[in-house]
Amino acid sequence: xxxxxxxxxxxxxxEGRISILNCDYTNSMFDYFLWYKKYPAEGPTFLISISxxxxxxxxxxxxxxxxxxxxxxxxxxxxxxxxxxAVYFCAAILGTSGSRLTFxxxxxxxxxx
Amino acid sequence: xxxxxxxxxxxxxxxxxxxxxxxxxxxxxxALYWYxxxxxxxxxxxxxxxxxxxxxxxxxxxxxxxxxxxxxSVSTLTIQRTQQExxxxxxxxxxxxxxxxxxxxxxxxxxxxxxxx
Numbered sequence: 001x002x003x004x005x006x007x008x009x010x011x012x013x014x015e016g017r018i019s020i021l022n023c024d025y026t027n028s029m030f031d032y033f034l035w036y037k038k039y040p041a042e043g044p045t046f047l048i049s050i051s052x053x054x055x056x057x058x059x060x061x062x063x064x065x066x067x068x069x070x071x072x073x074x075x076x077x078x079x080x081x082x083x084x085x086a087v088y089f090c091a092a093i094l095g096t097s098g099s100r101l102t103f104x105x106x107x108x109x110x111x112x113x
Numbered sequence: 114x115x116x117x118x119x120x121x122x123x124x125x126x127x128x129x130x131x132x133x134x135x136x137x138x139x140x141x142x143x144a145l146y147w148y149x150x151x152x153x154x155x156x157x158x159x160x161x162x163x164x165x166x167x168x169x170x171x172x173x174x175x176x177x178x179x180x181x182x183x184x185x186s187v188s189t190l191t192i193q194r195t196q197q198e199x200x201x202x203x204x205x206x207x208x209x210x211x212x213x214x215x216x217x218x219x220x221x222x223x224x225x226x227x228x229x230x
């Protein structure tokens with residue numbers, strides 16, 4: 001039962017353009033969502049998060065949008081840079097347990113110079 | 114150090130041997146988590162510690178897997194009688210914990226790459 005899904009295994013964009021990474025979830029009880037970036041041979045690095053009571057959170061070049069009715073969130077990176085090339089994971093957490101992160105499968109982003 | 118550290122970074126072992134993986138969380142983080150990522154797979158939850166207690170160990174795949182945490186700090190994940198399907202990157206994360214006003218963000222270590230021959 002994959003509760004968090006990232007349907008695009010890969011995404012390729014040109015430097016300077018916008019990257020949009022998508023994530024869908026099935027459990028309406030999730031109340032906190034996070035995006036992580038992962039380079040090969042490293043652990044995931046926290047990027048940005050959003051509470052379920054919000055619909056947008058912005059931090060520099062990164063913005064996360066949450067559409068609760070559609071159970072969908074997206075990460076926008078503007079402008080994209082070659083150093084952003086990595087695997088991006090969407091994750092969700094149940095506030096009642098305050099414990100495990102449930103991850104999507106990841107999307108490999110490639111930003112071409 | 115400022116971040117989560119894990120040791121060893123790489124471990125190669127023979128099938129049937131026991132292995133111990135270590136995690137040092139960020140100082141002051143009461144919550145500690147173990148995940149693993151098998152080749153071509155997503156990140157899979159294993160166990161969660163709050164302090165020295167493990168309220169959620171439901172992700173441990175078999176009774177060959179165990180973990181402990183002492184002094185509310187260092188944690189050790191032990192795999193007994195390793196099998197080839199145990200080969201994966203084992204990741205540790207820590208957070209301030211659910212009691213800290215909803216500070217759910219988990220910070221990950223670099224992982225231990227386990228290869229079982």
